Amino acid sequence: ETGVTQTPRHLVMGMTNKKSLKCEQHLGHNAMYWYKQSAKKPLELMFVYSLEERVENNSVPSRFSPECPNSSHLFLHLHTLQPEDSALYLCASSQDKRFSYGYTFGSGTRLTVV
Amino acid sequence: QKEVEQDPGPLSVPEGAIVSLNCTYSNSAFQYFMWYRQYSRKGPELLMYTYSSGNKEDGRFTAQVDKSSKYISLFIRDSQPSDSATYLCAMSAQGNTGFQKLVFGTGTRLLVSP
Numbered sequence: 001e002t003g004v005t006q007t008p009r010h011l012v013m014g015m016t017n018k019k020s021l022k023c024e025q026h027l028g029h030n031a032m033y034w035y036k037q038s039a040k041k042p043l044e045l046m047f048v049y050s051l052e053e054r055v056e057n058n059s060v061p062s063r064f065s066p067e068c069p070n071s072s073h074l075f076l077h078l079h080t081l082q083p084e085d086s087a088l089y090l091c092a093s094s095q096d097k098r099f100s101y102g103y104t105f106g107s108g109t110r111l112t113v114v
Numbered sequence: 115q116k117e118v119e120q121d122p123g124p125l126s127v128p129e130g131a132i133v134s135l136n137c138t139y140s141n142s143a144f145q146y147f148m149w150y151r152q153y154s155r156k157g158p159e160l161l162m163y164t165y166s167s168g169n170k171e172d173g174r175f176t177a178q179v180d181k182s183s184k185y186i187s188l189f190i191r192d193s194q195p196s197d198s199a200t201y202l203c204a205m206s207a208q209g210n211t212g213f214q215k216l217v218f219g220t221g222t223r224l225l226v227s228p
């Protein structure tokens with residue numbers, strides 16, 4: 001496989017559930033990102049990891065918990081979400097956190113909170 | 115005022131038309147300018163990347179940056195139905211050793227009819 005792979009593609013969860021989103025990149029990149037995409041809003045940066053170290057947490061509520069066990073894998077653990085958290089969650093990677101060009105995005109996980 | 119403004123559209127054009135997509139921005143520190151294309155149910159993919167002012171051409175696509183007016187454009191010549199997608203502008207300021215945050219527009223939905 002090549003590029004950035006996200007699983008699952010779709011997820012429906014109740015407000016009391018706990019679930020995880022998974023992202024894997026096969027590009028040898030050093031930086032990985034979580035973005036939230038809501039209708040009619042710009043992409044919203046959530047977390048940035050560089051060489052497995054979190055370098056940015058964009059004031060994201062604690063019900064979202066990221067994990068980066070190695071430079072190829074990124075997880076987003078979800079618990080006690082709210083309906084307004086329903087959105088498309090995108091993972092991206094880049095060669096280095098200093099370079100804003102050349103992001104490769106996955107296809108996203110469409111999350112619905114009921 | 116938003117850092118990046120982009121008309122959400124939709125913009126509907128007939129096949130073969132020249133398409134002009136635009137963004138304005140307020141942060142004069144932005145130096146890297148990008149255009150991403152996002153098909154339905156997919157993540158954004160990088161189309162064009164420009165550093166500072168000027169034009170850049172790639173096939174049917176031309177990106178223009180006017181830093182004096184804080185205005186960027188993407189032109190698509192001989193538009194095709196396969197160009198139907200949402201086009202996102204993105205930009206960032208030059209960093210030193212730290213993280214360069216990308217700021218996105220909301221995206222313009224383009225529909226090219228046969």
